[in-house]
Amino acid sequence: MSGFDIISFMTDFGWAGGYVSVCEAVMASVRPQARVFHISHEVPVGDVEAGALTLERICPSFPPAVHLALVDPGVGTHRRPLALMTARGDFLVGPDNGLLLPAAQALGGLRAAWCLDIPRVRGQARMAVDRVSSTFHGRDLFSPAAALLAGATDPSAIASPMEVASLIQTEPAFYEVTWNETVSQVIEIDRFGNIGLALPFAQLVPPAGSFLVEVVAEDLPEWTARVVRTYADLGSGELGIYCDSWGQVALAVKSASAAQLLSIEKGMRVRLTVIAGSSGEGWVE
Amino acid sequence: MSGFDIISFMTDFGWAGGYVSVCEAVMASVRPQARVFHISHEVPVGDVEAGALTLERICPSFPPAVHLALVDPGVGTHRRPLALMTARGDFLVGPDNGLLLPAAQALGGLRAAWCLDIPRVRGQARMAVDRVSSTFHGRDLFSPAAALLAGATDPSAIASPMEVASLIQTEPAFYEVTWNETVSQVIEIDRFGNIGLALPFAQLVPPAGSFLVEVVAEDLPEWTARVVRTYADLGSGELGIYCDSWGQVALAVKSASAAQLLSIEKGMRVRLTVIAGSSGEGWVE
Amino acid sequence: MSGFDIISFMTDFGWAGGYVSVCEAVMASVRPQARVFHISHEVPVGDVEAGALTLERICPSFPPAVHLALVDPGVGTHRRPLALMTARGDFLVGPDNGLLLPAAQALGGLRAAWCLDIPRVRGQARMAVDRVSSTFHGRDLFSPAAALLAGATDPSAIASPMEVASLIQTEPAFYEVTWNETVSQVIEIDRFGNIGLALPFAQLVPPAGSFLVEVVAEDLPEWTARVVRTYADLGSGELGIYCDSWGQVALAVKSASAAQLLSIEKGMRVRLTVIAGSSGEGWVE
Structure with a gap:
């Protein structure tokens, strides 16, 4: 050695x-x-x-x-x-x-x-x-x-x-995928206010279109979010879903803090539900 | 190379x-x-x-x-x-x-x-x-x-x-000098609460005496400030104007945060107006 | 050289x-x-x-x-x-x-x-x-x-x-030891909310048992604290007195901020009074 x-x-x-x-x-x-x-x-x-x-x-x-x-x-x-x-x-x-x-x-x-x-x-x-x-x-x-x-x-x-x-192990962060929705734990809020989820982007189905965004068991408003490639593909104030730099599903708002806007904190669970007919719409290749 | x-x-x-x-x-x-x-x-x-x-x-x-x-x-x-x-x-x-x-x-x-x-x-x-x-x-x-x-x-x-x-350029920070006043953007609030202005100290005329300090387009109180060489030349609670370590005009209060005291934030514009007859008074060589 | x-x-x-x-x-x-x-x-x-x-x-x-x-x-x-x-x-x-x-x-x-x-x-x-x-x-x-x-x-x-x-010297942080109590200045609140006192642990008498904890000249509630070896010896919500990693007396609460719980800030003075008959009780060798 x-x-x-x-x-x-x-x-x-x-x-x-x-x-x-x-x-x-x-x-x-x-x-x-x-x-x-x-x-x-x-x-x-x-x-x-x-x-x-x-x-x-x-x-x-x-x-x-x-x-x-x-x-x-x-x-x-x-x-x-x-x-x-x-x-x-x-x-x-x-x-x-x-x-x-x-x-x-x-x-x-x-x-x-x-x-x-x-x-x-x-x-x-x-x-x-x-x-x-x-x-x-x-x-x-x-x-x-x-x-x-x-x-x-x-x-x-x-x-x-x-x-x-x-050796002692920690519980892995929670996520669950069903045919038209996913529920996953918020594992990170970064300095930009982007919301990182436990769900790998590869398991988001479909990886395009629009989703309804709800926080499980919290009395918070629902949002609609569109799958995009990067922050700049979003309009002002629009919520986006994207593949973050670690390969995870994340939520962002352009030039603003998504976490603050949605009142989301680490540890909460977020449900993403496919909005019928939206698939592919808004997807930026 | x-x-x-x-x-x-x-x-x-x-x-x-x-x-x-x-x-x-x-x-x-x-x-x-x-x-x-x-x-x-x-x-x-x-x-x-x-x-x-x-x-x-x-x-x-x-x-x-x-x-x-x-x-x-x-x-x-x-x-x-x-x-x-x-x-x-x-x-x-x-x-x-x-x-x-x-x-x-x-x-x-x-x-x-x-x-x-x-x-x-x-x-x-x-x-x-x-x-x-x-x-x-x-x-x-x-x-x-x-x-x-x-x-x-x-x-x-x-x-x-x-x-x-x-190459893309940013707008330079704003400042404007007229015969008896200057208006300049706040470009920095440091950890001590000192207020850095876009105005180079070499353009402060006169570089001595007292000035009226106002925040443009904000409903904030006016202050009087005296040109000094360093923080310690100030009396307790007194507002000073000095040449900061980058050669810019800055505002400070001794052992306190000028930014907090004046409710000034980065990006605001500050007007400094010469107080007649004050020139040279308070100038520490 | x-x-x-x-x-x-x-x-x-x-x-x-x-x-x-x-x-x-x-x-x-x-x-x-x-x-x-x-x-x-x-x-x-x-x-x-x-x-x-x-x-x-x-x-x-x-x-x-x-x-x-x-x-x-x-x-x-x-x-x-x-x-x-x-x-x-x-x-x-x-x-x-x-x-x-x-x-x-x-x-x-x-x-x-x-x-x-x-x-x-x-x-x-x-x-x-x-x-x-x-x-x-x-x-x-x-x-x-x-x-x-x-x-x-x-x-x-x-x-x-x-x-x-x-050379100029600073005043040493205050502490005072009498037969059944000590008064000492809070010299540190760390990131965990542990409260470090000016009193060296070697001068805590007895180095075991329970103490009444009061903040001098502040209208704050009194607490009882038990001398322990480390955070984990404490029950949930219990206040502990221990020898910190610098050899000083310190106060902690398990998995919580003692400073926040007790509303204690750096510079305050804390009185520790021996609770009669408690000596040795709760001392973890």
Whole structure:
């Protein structure tokens, strides 16, 4: 093993207070030649599913790397600290709460799993073995572990092998397709107010025409939306359905926030119902 | 050509969701030795003028570099994807909507322009030629193009020459100077609440004394402001006019937000009228 | 002297507008081989104490480095621009307002102090000596100074020695311990809503059992809190007292924001009173 030049880093810490930075400082101490790439530190607090989604989407665009991901509401409990090796050769480091598994899948699949051992990680990293907080394993355990793996330390020197089958998984985001409608969970509101759905665009039938848009179990107005290729195909104020850059169905309004206009939040469920006779209409090749 | 070590990067993406990071990951894959410097990813959504202003101000402080800038409400339409070469030797990469031109000027002027060609960019970057989204050219086109240019790829290998005269320009921010007053657009509210105006300080006449401050076409109270050298020259609660660090006229209140106090927002127009007999009074040499 | 590879960087600028980036650009021009690590740029505007706390906490986790810290409400006045050398060998660069001293202490103590000289800094950095703004010494003075020190420039080439005793200090955060109660200032609200107190956990007596929690001089409800080891030891909605990752007393609620629940803000004072007979109860070893 020759190690990794790149450590990608994602958390729900935010940049205030230096919590991200102190992890980066620890990594720079343990493995000075590694470069840390910040995926995001704005994962909503404790939102493991949102973190898993971002990690799964972004990791494959990096060259093989160590990916350190920390959304860890169970810190200090018996939840296991993981190092996972993927088929592509990447390592994923973080808590055993489902955060890492979709990314492992996106990196070719899980090849092996280890449970990090605090004293051995800190010993190898030449850090005081007994100075471990109960609430900040990011700094005290995961960062040195990620840096050691980047430096080609053998996982078995700092961790114990685990059964892959014992890893905790998160529930996948909900979607359901029937003959003339789909119901799917809102998995993302981006900075532009675009609404990302759990439904893959390949499963939208038909992939053209117009749909009725309703929010399930909320007292919100219904909308009509037209399938388009990009924002600019929409008229002013018109709601569009499109294939977003991750291949998912998404809703947008041109030069405005669809989420705000429709009062839609992450986690809600959206029903799309085919409007009879509309198929193909409005479809921009 | 020997390539560039530095890629500067500015967007309106925000850090949430990994949209910035995936671009950086693509650049690291195409050109591992380039270092990416983040100018800002908090450009207001779709605000091309604000992005152009930041880019124009910051780029010249970098050594010659590739500057990747993405504020691109027209993504997926026929707006052209650009690579511009400047007299100083920098490249600017981004959409043809006026975002890049003020920076080109600040870097010594525009020397040549190319229109990026998606298949050639992706071919050179060894990315799948057919997997290009309609809504995220930052990841799929501009990032690999910037990384290729940083790696000394000849622009003509990935783009077609364009007429410089055909480039789209933004309207410059408004200001007007008459014998005893100026009207100028608010071009920036910074984190401290200081109010930046489109008027260059060199055109404030006289550059001393006191002025009446009014917001044009808004029902807001009038203020009196004194020309000072720095915040600390102001009394508590006093409004000051000063030459900001970009050489522009700006308004500030000591240890408080002038924008909040005056209810002023970006885009409003501010009239400054000389108060007779005040000239020189309060001017701190 | 062989210089430093690392410059850590903390400000209250925020990322919008490129103010952070232009400093980084200047440093890259003066010392291309230095790597800049961002500690945080979200220090509350002008909050020297908050900046000092973050700096003091984070710096020691870096290898010896130049630490550039800018929370500088007195910019443009006669407040002195500093370079401090610490016992560990680090340099601290920033304004003379108390921001740097706690970090110097955390880095082994202050060994020497210099007052930066603007013309000599700019001369050594090959920057125009006369183009110095009154409001942005971060870009015009401190960044080139930090980069020069990273490049092993002798401090005496760009600064004049100062009496350490003349440096301005901030008031330490308040706390007071009596036989059955403590009063201490809230020094931090983190992104999770945890409430950090000025009281070191080692001074909480007893370090177990239950306490009455009151906010001094505010009309807010009282709470009861139990000393626990980590968030997960708490029941739903229960308030806990714990030793945070910096060794301070802190208050948390499981999977919720304690600060929001208790309406507590930074700067308030919290009284903790021992509840008789509770000692040891609820203490998780």
